[in-house]
Amino acid sequence: MQHLSPAPLRLSEDEIMIEAIAIRKEFTTGALHVQALKGVDLRIARGEVVAIMGPSGCGKTTLLNCLSGLDAVTSGLIRIAGRDIRSLSDRELTAFRAREMGFIFQTYNLLPVLSGLENVELPLLVSGVRAREARARAQASIEWVGLTRWARHRPAEMSGGQRQRFAIARALATAPALVWADEPTGALDSITSQEIIDLMLRLNREHGLTFVWVTHAPEVARQAQRLITMRDGLIEHDSLQTAARQSLSPQVPENGGMR
Numbered sequence: 001m002q003h004l005s006p007a008p009l010r011l012s013e014d015e016i017m018i019e020a021i022a023i024r025k026e027f028t029t030g031a032l033h034v035q036a037l038k039g040v041d042l043r044i045a046r047g048e049v050v051a052i053m054g055p056s057g058c059g060k061t062t063l064l065n066c067l068s069g070l071d072a073v074t075s076g077l078i079r080i081a082g083r084d085i086r087s088l089s090d091r092e093l094t095a096f097r098a099r100e101m102g103f104i105f106q107t108y109n110l111l112p113v114l115s116g117l118e119n120v121e122l123p124l125l126v127s128g129v130r131a132r133e134a135r136a137r138a139q140a141s142i143e144w145v146g147l148t149r150w151a152r153h154r155p156a157e158m159s160g161g162q163r164q165r166f167a168i169a170r171a172l173a174t175a176p177a178l179v180w181a182d183e184p185t186g187a188l189d190s191i192t193s194q195e196i197i198d199l200m201l202r203l204n205r206e207h208g209l210t211f212v213w214v215t216h217a218p219e220v221a222r223q224a225q226r227l228i229t230m231r232d233g234l235i236e237h238d239s240l241q242t243a244a245r246q247s248l249s250p251q252v253p254e255n256g257g258m259r
């Protein structure tokens with residue numbers, strides 16, 4: 001898939017993909033005040049696969065939403081691929097996200113009225129890619145996840161695993177450097193879940209994509225190169241995982257000093 005390779009090459013080898021300094025996020029609903037993130041510092045290098053775990057309510061999804069710019073932090077600094085995302089206007093941030101990031105969710109977030117192919121094409125069309133090129137890139141992504149025969153089907157006709165593979169095809173069609181996955185296997189059985197993990201790890205190995213997975217599943221988390229555990233709005237542990245580290249591709253640097 002030719003269009004995938006330029007994205008990782010845009011970044012130099014030792015460049016930091018994600019940098020967060022002292023980020024805080026507070027929610028106020030009526031009289032209820034929640035400090036969801038209490039000052040998180042984090043650096044993630046290009047090409048890392050990082051899993052984030054922790055008990056329910058500790059702030060994992062909030063962290064992912066803030067880092068990806070889906071939600072605004074209350075205070076702190078976030079740089080993605082060297083860009084301070086708080087300095088971007090809403091419009092610039094939307095364009096930056098569309099260009100640099102892919103998203104994979106537990107619930108797939110495919111539009112039910114569109115076919116698999118149309119779902120994959122949509123973000124390309126929205127970001128201004130011409131129809132013919134969008135179609136070609138969507139088809140290449142769908143072929144990459146092995147679902148060409150299902151391209152004309154709607155999500156309701158597909159299994160959970162097929163839907164998630166279309167979601168992966170959609171995430172990678174825009175050739176992002178970075179993919180966020182919130183409980184990517186949460187709705188899948190263990191065999192299908194492993195297929196999805198294998199696809200993401202292959203994208204990391206073959207195209208250098210950086211992945212951040214939020215997961216409750218230890219069998220998923222242990223396959224990441226790095227495991228971060230959160231508790232009560234803060235990072236509790238952050239460590240490289242030896243077994244997973246052996247699968248790092250040669251061009252991915254050791255990131256022991258990145259945190």
Ligand SMILES: Nc1ncnc2c1ncn2[C@@H]1O[C@H](COP(=O)(O)OP(=O)(O)OP(=O)(O)O)[C@@H](O)[C@H]1O
Nearest residue numbers: 027028029034036055056057058059060061062063
């Ligand atoms: N939009 C919101 N409005 C108010 N409070 C929120 C909002 N989103 C999250 N919170 C609160 O922030 C805290 C962190 O929530 P978050 O969803 O990030 O946790 P989590 O670790 O992802 O949990 P889970 O594993 O259950 O998905 C919780 O106390 C939650 O109730």
